[in-house]
Amino acid sequence: MIKVLARSIREYKKASILTPLLVTVEVILECAIPFVIANLVNQMQAGCSMDVIVKYGLALIIMAIVSLIFGGLAGSTCATASAGFARNLRKDMFYKIQDYSFQNIDKFSVSSLVTRLTTDITNVQMAYMMIIRIAIRCPLMLIFSFAMGFIMGGRLAMIFLVTIPLLAIGLVLVIRAVTPLFRRVFRKYDALNDSVQENVQAMRVVKSYVREDYEKKKFGVAAEDVRKDFTRAERIMAINNPMMQFCVYAGMVFVLSYGSYTVITSRGLALNVGQMSSMLTYSFQILMSLMMLSMVFVMITMSVESAERIVEVLSEESSLRSPENALTEVKDGSVDFDNVSFKYSEKADRMALADINLHIKSGEVIGILGGTGSSKSSLVQLIPRLYDVTEGSVRVGGVDVRKYDLEALRNQVAVVLQKNVLFSGTIKDNLRWGNPNATDAEMEEACRLAQADEFIQQFPDKYDTWIEQGGTNVSGGQKQRLCIARALLKKPKILILDDSTSAVDTRTDALIRKGFREFIPETTKIIIAQRVASVQDADRIIVMEGGCIKAIGNHEELMATNEVYRDIYRSQNRAGGEKDAQ
Template sequence: MIRLFRFLKPFTLPVVLVLVFVFLQTMSELYLPTLMADIVDKGIVQADTTYIWQIGAYMLLVAAGGALCSILAAYVSSRVATGYGKNLRHQVFEHAEHFSLQEFDKIGTASLITRATNDITQVQQVLIMMLRLMVMAPMMCIGGIVMAISKDAQLTWVLAVVVPVLALAIIVIAMKGMPLFKSMQKMLDKLNLVLREGLTGIRVIRSFNRVDHEKQRFHEANSDLTDVAIRVNRIMAFMMPVMMLVMNFATIAIIWFGGIRIDNGDMQVGNLMAFIQYAMQIMFSLLMLSMMFVMIPRASASAVRINEVLDMKPDITDPTQAKHPSVLHGTVEFRNVTFNYPGAEQAALSDVSFTAKPGQVTAIIGGTGSGKSTLISLIPRFYDTNGGQVLVNGVDVRDQTQQALRARVGFVPQKAMLFTGTVADNIRFGKEEATDAEVEHAAHIAQASGFIGDMKDGYQSLISQGGTNVSGGQKQRLSIARALVRRPEIYIFDDSFSALDFKTDAKLRAALKNETTEATVLIVAQRVSTVMDADQIIVLEEGRIVGIGTHRELLDTSDVYREIVSSQLSEEEIA
């Protein structure tokens, strides 16, 4: 947790101010019992009304000063903690944005969300307490002991007995609770995961009548978290009764033995009252520390999880000195490329070599799990190859900056992803500065202008979260428009026509042909009708190229391609 305090550097001055205000507040609280003792011993006992009024007014002034310092300390510490939390969230999010897909797979999206929200909130809350209580409690404890000794050294043996008992009780309770706080964060991760899956997959869940199953999963995750939280709170619930019991016994002992000393003339009534207050301040300072012990274990567990994210180094980084491609305008070349997913026994791609040139359409086809999506994921460098090279414009993608490389690519993923905002905003996601004419042109080419025109507000119509208010085919066409508005050198369509009917598919491919005459186009598809007009077709099977050529050439030379074609087309259509 201490390592996260490096993000407090921008708040050095406010932190110093908080410490000053807390110091002044503590001094005022330590001074008030002495003033009260003076009122009793010198004012009330001697019947000096003027002295009572004078010291009483002074007490009000000191109390008001302490209250003002307390308010200022609370305000500034809250500003520091919230600003710190904001910066830390930004740092975690920005760092996670540089992760490759492997890092996301390793940590998990649900866990990343929990770490960026709940975990940082835990650390933020503890920071507020630390800025105030961590400073105030030791000062109050030490100052209270000094002031109690100054009032009557003989009675401090009561404190010498009580304080160790209280400290021991706090330590025992805190040690019981620490492991449970750590497990709570992991259970919160699990609950977040189950909740996220249950909400995002609601259509699948309902279609397979698995609502009761998902309710049970959520109930189990929720019950696990609740049970641990109850166990922790039961343990921590002992803290206050133990504190009050010890404090009350301490008060009884102080009054009993203090009364004896007053009766013997060794102590004054005012000093006894002050001594009781100082004893309460000492024990309340220990209570403050116990509250810290309650919060710190959970925050420490959260800090470890945050540091795991910040310490994780992305596998894919930009080169120290980037190379600038020559004027090849979109040429993509694979040279003996091999790729393995982490932990996988079998290679996803083996010895893949081909060239996709500008002005040509390169189609990739193959069975499920043959490596089609994996292959095109290597072009924008979502993953790095284990062997061989992927070259864009004659330069290895690892020798180019990720931003420069991806600026050349218009990528349409297999699963169409839309963002909350308007239709125009989603298309402009590909090119922020695109004009209205460019947005409309891209939508027209993507065969999306028709259904956009039918929407209530046209291009200003709102898209709900995840694009749930448009169909699968409409989502795909908007995703294609987003890539088209960018006018990149390389277009990558990862099975992006699967939700389109044959008529729309044909019209879209015809429009694309005229739009992408100077660009390199790579299409991953399951339909033979989508790829048969391509300039070259690459046939994949179990991560290897088993055929490459035009539709007619592959019908003569590739058994795998011929099998795919015959499963989709009739003999008349093949002929």
């Protein structure tokens, strides 16, 4: 785990190494100051001259200033190192997620990935900051304070050797008790974030069904669950502080009482006033070091689970990777499914697709019809290799998709989904996702083909109109048309429309298909639709049911031979067709 995380330190290694070195000098000076003060007290008790006092005073001032400077520099380098480490860690995780396949994302869930990128990284950042500074300072302070305590107080310092094992045993017991609780809490954090994400995305549905109270109650239950586990963990962790203070203050009381007795009576260890004052100072330093060390243990205990969750993301390998010597050129838009079967998970009981044999010529227009759950989308997601087949093979341009470079393949296969996403930015910014170098003329042509130019021209800022995140300031039909235009700018060899005209009227749908036929005749077009009208003029129509192909043919052939297709056509022309005509 440490090895994986350490890779993200990179350019901040210098600051990470420099911080402990600066802290070491700071601690040495802090521990030397009581020793100098003790000697000054003894000199004053012996009746030294003013010159001696001034000399000691100047030495103490210089030591204090130098210690302060080194402490300030350590704080600066520590902040630089921890913030930089967190930035690199967040970037590494985000870049890793970008390489994930859908299967990898399904394994973690979106809400869990968000929690790991935010809360977990913040915990690790705080722990790292403590490790390179406080976790170095506290042990050094303890060691040097003990050493100086033995030098100044002799056997009196043995009391501290009794307290340390007791505190260590207490800390180990506390950590063992709270670690499972923190592990459970972070899993519940994922569930909590999942609830928030689901609620925000479906806010319109929640409000339309007046389910706000239900959602509040559901969120309240999840939040209360997190609170209970956190409270329990914090209660256990809280035991550490009074236990530590009891041991250390008991030691200080012993030093103060027994040390005072020896100073006054000159019996036992026979300490002088200077030694006694330094022993009290070292006792205080030990107390502060133990208090800070306990805080470090608390933070590290909390962050260990976060670190493990981060490492899971960084260590996960994408289930889809480009092969060595991958092909980078797609010959044409032909698509072949040879004995293809597919399931989303190895643990799944049944195949989402079974025994698919389909051969599509380059430039063909293919329509796909089928009820909900017939695996229409699953079929087309295998073409750009968003998933890999379980059995058989998918070929594009006559070559198995697993032999292509992923980026090269996906650049030639444009997919427009029913729920495509627009990003915050101008219309031009969103269109250039299809082609970063697209000219204004190319964007306008793509929008005319997608029947989007007409409504864009009505906006005051036209193509510079700002789109809110998720495209919330445009209608569903406008969003779909912009997404189609974005896909067209890729100039792909294969264009897949996955129910992506469901929010537009039949006239606009027909104009979009007409534009495809006239302006991109060589592009293979695969249209998944619920409306027969959207695929009626396709070269071939595929009827799917239960993950299998039930029939293939053009409109006239299917009307003559396939009862399922006839039923869909008649029901839509009797009901849906009348509605569209209104």
